[in-house]
Every structure is written in structure tokens, then in C-alpha cells.
Amino acid sequence: MQKTILFFLCALLGSALAGCYENDSSGPDMVDPWLRERTPLNLRLESQIGAAVITDDWRDDAHGRIRVQLVTGGISDLKRVKVVAIDLQYNATASIREGSTLDMSTGEGTFVVTAENGETRQYSVSYDPFREPLEGVYVFDPVGGILDGSAPKSSLVLVGGWDGAVVMSTVMDKSWHWGNGYTPADEEDNTVSFQLARVDETSGVSYGTTLNLPGPDGKYANYLFQNNPQKDVNAFYRIIPKGRSRWSKGDDGMIVFYAWDDTQYAEPLFKVGQLEAGSYDFWGKTVSVPHLSFYRSFPGPYDWIDNNWPDDRWFVHNIRNTFYLMKKSSDAPLEDHDELLKNEY
Template sequence: MKRIKNLTMESILSRKRLKLFVYVFLGVCAFTACSEDERNTESLVDPWTRERTPVNFRLESQIGNAVITNDRRDDGVGTIHVSLITGGLDMSKVKVDAVDFKFPQSEFCPESSVNAGDYIDLSSGSAKLTVTAYNGETRVYTVDYEQFTDPLEGTYIHAPIPGILDASAPQSSMVIIGGWTDAIVMSTDMDKSWHWGEGYTHNDEMDNTLSFMLTDADPETGLTRGTTVNLAGDNGAYANYVYNNTNDVNAFYRIFPAGASRWAKDSDGNIHVYAIDDTDYANELYVVKFLPAGTYTFSTKDITIGDCAFMREHVTEEVIDWNWPDTRWMVDNIHNTFWMMHKSSDNPVEGHGELAK
């Protein structure tokens, strides 16, 4: 009994020692947890003091919004990409219309090295803009651009074709479709060359050059606008469409005015023609359609376009003359008139801007 009792006392003492050890261990842990250790962390910085990203950037003759991006690998650099109509611009002196930031009235609003009303030099293809944050950090943006173009822009020359009714007729780029119902005729103007005297033939204009320059575009409607220059060729002459020296058909045969004019192209591709002095594009003269290469049907007649053509549609009252004169489609009942053309360059002629003035 005495031995059992001693064993029990030893067990009790061991348990007490174990408890004491546990209490000491827990106390040390608690003390350690409450002590401050140095941690490998950066101090927090208010993001407002580091703000350097423009929310809007705009240049003169810019189409659409600028694409503004920051380099995720290098916080100190970024890019601003814009689409520009370059026709008529001095690329060494492009005006800045806007540089905007979030909450511009805030004391934390960053500062830009370029602001609205300033000019940047894009003659090398790009320019630099530095934005400085409230805390002094900087980000350098590279401003670059792509040229906004319209397929119409460029230089065109006449592309004469053989006679349609008479293959031996002098070549011409002028095609006419007309006639009364069930008596439609298609010909070149030179298929009946004897009806045109000197100074009254389309041949006077076939050495001319047409130049189109894009000057403006509306990103909302898709409408593009610009100027046209119809340059006289070596003979210095323009056609005067007077049939038999008596019937003036200039209102039908002339596709683009002599000299300078304005154009506006809608989302359907229709070219609206205006006088050069009509800077507000308020009084439309007529509408021209651009036809790329292909075969088309107008008034039951199939016409094949080689490179391209400019075409006008006309609505006239039927004039029926059972004597079947050539006037039945060349003067009366005119449905469509065409200039067959070849696009020789995607750029306007050199000096277009001055010529258009």
C-alpha cells in the first residue's frame, strides 16, 4: 500500500510540473506575439499623390478618341496614340486641343508639360509629353499617330475606252446611258463625234487630272469631307458640253466642276459636290457615285468599269421623237453619265491645298 501511495504522489508532482511548463511556454509565446518585429514592407503612399494618367488627349484634325496606355513594366513611361487627318496640317506644329485629368480642381491634379493651346512637333512621327504627379514622380508619354484616310482621297486620270456603238470612234472616257422606255441606248460621247465642235468635246478634258484631299471627318456619322481640284492638262482647256453648238448639256455631262470644288461623302458612299466657296457645305450642287472595277446594270444596260468611274444619275421627263434622232439619249432622256477613270496615286497632287484656294 505504501508503494502505491508513493507512486501516486510522484504522478501528481509530475502533472504539476507539466502544467507549470505549459503555462511558462504559453506566456513566452504571448510575449513574443506582442513584440514588434521589423517587416520587409514598403510604406503606404496615397495613390492620389502619384496620379499621372490623362483621361483625354486631343489634337487638331484628330478623329476619334486617343488611346492612352501605361507600361506595366515601367511606371515611368506610357503612350498616347491618335488618328489624324494630315491633309493641310503642318506636322511640325500640330495644335493641342485638350489634355485632361480626373478631378482637375483637386490639389492632387498632376501637371503636364503640354497643355491645350500648345503645339507639338510630329514631323518625325512622334513627340514627348511629361506628366508630373503631386508627389514629384513623372511619367513620359510618347505621342504618335496614324493617318486617317478615305478611299476617295488621291489622284485620278481619265481612262478613255473605245466607242461602244462604233469601235472605230475616237476613244473617250465619257459614257452616256439614256433614251425612253424600251429604247435605251448606251454610248460614248465620241460615238457621235460629229455632234461636238472644237472646244465642245470631252476630249478637251481627257488630259485633265482630278485630285481629292480629305480635310475633315465626323466620327459620329462617318461623313468625310474635303476638296477637289480638277486640273487642266497640257492644253489648258476644259470641255464645254454643247451638242451641235445649240444644246447645252453641261448640267448632265459635267461630273466634277472645273477648277476647285468641295466634296462630302456620306456613310453610303455618295459624293455630295459643293462650290469651293461653300465652306459651310450648305448648298449641294449634285451627287456623284464612285464605282470600283466591275460590271453594273443601269437602265437595262450592262457597263463594265475597268479601274473605277464617277457616275451621276439623272431624272428627266420622257421626250419621244419617232424620227429616232441621236438627241433621244444624248440630249433628252439622259439617265446616267460617267467618267471612266484610273487612280494613279493614293495621295492628292502636290500643292493641292494651295490649288484648292
């Protein structure tokens, strides 16, 4: 009896399902999902770092989002950010292509992807600025004398001397060695701006531009040690180039400066390290950094010996390290950094 009832119910259900369609061809049309595909495989804009993050939302199939990271200092006009590459799939098309531009001036641009079957999806593209810790504005941070507490304040510290006779001082600890127009103090009112231009994704090396702008006195320091005869020590004391220059920074954190005209970053001028606030041992001397410091190192030999113990022994000869004591006033470069790069200094 139970089998008979079960058979009857199955037959009834089958008749009901069959009655939904007059024939097999009247069922719902099935669409090949690949014909509806509207998700880009890749998007790359100029000055982009890393891969784009592309997301869709099944609850809102007509819209998607893309997030990228950009070196904004390397983009001349955010209203016309060049599309380097866009990769689609299954015959989909897009309203942008390689070589076209996106308007990112409001922080977000848009484009449309059309699937092979005609369905569309609009993508919003937004960006995060890539942050290079070096980028920003710096000012000098003078400290009192090290050998002479009554000496004029100075931002330039040096360590030098032959083995067994190492000395640390500020350059103004012996202020009488600097003549009129030749004093390191001429640079204390300067402003320095670093701007990132691009990052090499293969090597990870950052590249950018630097401005060392004269302050209200309009001067740069000219490091000429007055000690009969006069001695030019600019090659040791100059840590940030005057006016315009270029820089690169690798994984080791060292900063390499280049002449402004060296657009290929091919011929380094010199290499500079950077220290955060703290105390550091250099040749048995404790260098105190209140905020931060840029510094240079010189390999020697430190074998210039004069038993008359002149100041030359560490100011001119046997120079081991020189330090600019500075502090950061902004994490962004000067607003008119690009405009100021057009001037000669």
C-alpha cells in the same frame, strides 16, 4: 509538448518582427496611390478621329504611350498640332494644356505629366493617318466606241432615251456632233486630286477639297452638242467640277460637290456615285467599268419622243446616267494639293 514548442516558436518570431522597428512610426512610409497618379484620362488633338489610346507599362513606370488617329489633310503644320483637350486627375499637371501645341512632324510628340507628389511620367504621342478611300489622284481611262468600234476613245459614257428605246454609248460614238473647241476629248488628259480635310464625328460625314487640273493641252471640256441649234449639256455631262471645288461624303457613299467659295458646304452643286471595276446594269444596259467610275443619275421624266430617231434622243434629251471612266494613280492627294488650291482655274 507540441503545443509548448509551437508557442515558443510563435513568441520567437514575434520578437524578431518587433525587433525590425524601434516603434510603430519607424515602419516604411505608405504613399497614397492617388497622389502618384500620372495617367491622363483623355487627350484630343486637332483633326483627331475617335478617342486616344493611352497605355502605361508597370515595368517602366516613368514612360507611357498615346496613339491617336488624325486627318492629316486638315492640319496646316505638323510642327504645331493644337491640343484641343487634355483631362488629368487627382491634381496632376501636364507640360501641355488646351490651346498649346505638340510637334508631330517626326511622327511622334512628347509631353510630361507630374503627379501631385512630384513624380513624373513622359508620354510619347504618335498617330495613324485617317484613311478616306476617296482620297487620292485619278486620271481618265478612255475606252473604244460602244456603238462604233472605230470611234475615237472616250472616258464619258451615257445612257438615255425614252422608255423602250434606251441607248448606251460613248460621247465620241457620234464624234461629228462635237465642234472644234467643244469636244469631250479636251478633258482626257486632266488630273483629279481629292484631299480629306475633316470628318464630323457625330454624323460620320467626310469633307474635303478637289482639284480638277487641265492637262498639257490646258483645256477643259465644254459640252456643247452641235446639232443645229447648238445645245449646252454641261449640266448633265460635267461630273467633276472644273478647277477647285469642295466635296462631302456620307454613309451612303455618295459624293456631293460644292463650289470652292462655299466654305460652309451649304449649297450642293450635284451628287455623284462611285463604282468599282465590274459590270453594272443601268436601265437594261450593261455598263462595263475597267477600273472605276464616277457617275451621275437624272430622274427624268424620259418622255421626249421623236419618231425620226435623232441622236438628240439620248445625247440631249432623256439623259438617264452619265459616267466618267477613270483609274486611281495614287492613294494620296497631289503633294502640292494645298498650294494648287491657291490658284484660280
